Amino acid sequence: MRSVPATAAGEGGSFPVAAGVLLGLGLGGFFDGIVLHQVLQxxxxxxxxxxxxxxxxxxxxxxxxxxxxxxxxVFVVLGLFVMWRRAHRQHRRWSYRVLVGSLLIGWGLFNLIEGSIDHHWLGVHHVNERVDRVQWLYWDLGFLGWGLAMLLGGLWLVRRGRGL
Structure with missing residues (x-):
């Protein structure tokens, strides 16, 4: 096994949060598109x-x-690329908390960004258009609340996984 300078080991040893966030953004998009667009319609x-x-x-x-x-x-491919580059350099023991936390951060960011832009700012669609129009806002706000809960839970898990 090759030796790694202390600074490089300290910087590169933890799970690449950026990879998890990108993967979470993509998984959030796939969940929305597959479950809300296609399955539930x-x-x-x-x-x-x-x-x-x-x-x-x-x-x-x-x-x-x-x-x-x-x-x-594209988000999933980018996340896999970032993770591969980090893992390919040297085998590291990665924290499951940081992995799951970073995925939740990405998914929560997806919900907050997509929900704010598409549901509220542009109004191109709403979470559940099969209910009465007066209820759309409640579903949209629930989507944002779910995103905020995932983001905060993910941040908490990443902090715990890193021992902060």
């Missing part, structure tokens, strides 16, 4: 702007759902 990417009331609107939404999934895929 609560909304599609542009379903508030283009309701699914015609073949043309369904095609438009399906296209943008695919673009959305492509972005989630």
């Amino acid at each position: 609560w909304h599609h990417m542009l379903s508030s702007w283009y309701p699914i009331d015609s073949i043309e609107n369904l095609q438009r939404n399906t296209l943008w759902d695919g673009v959305f999934h492509s972005a989630a895929y």
Whole structure:
């Protein structure tokens, strides 16, 4: 086994949080797209702007759902690349808490960013468009609350995993 300078060992020994955050962003996107868009069919990417009331609107939404999934895929690939680069350099014992925590940070950030921009700022869709319109805000706020809970839980786990 090759020796590693103390500074390099200290800097490179822990799980790469950036990789976990990128993976969490991608997993959050896949969960949203697969579960909420496809399985439950609560909304599609542009379903508030283009309701699914015609073949043309369904095609438009399906296209943008695919673009959305492509972005989630890119986050996962980037996360795997960052993790591989760190793991490939030298085998390290990584903390499960830091792994799970960083995934939760990424997923929570996904919910907070996507929920704020798409649900509130742009209004391109809402979490559950199958309920009465007056209830949409509650589902959107719940999505943000779920994201905040994941973010805070993830930060707590990363701190615990690093012994801070």
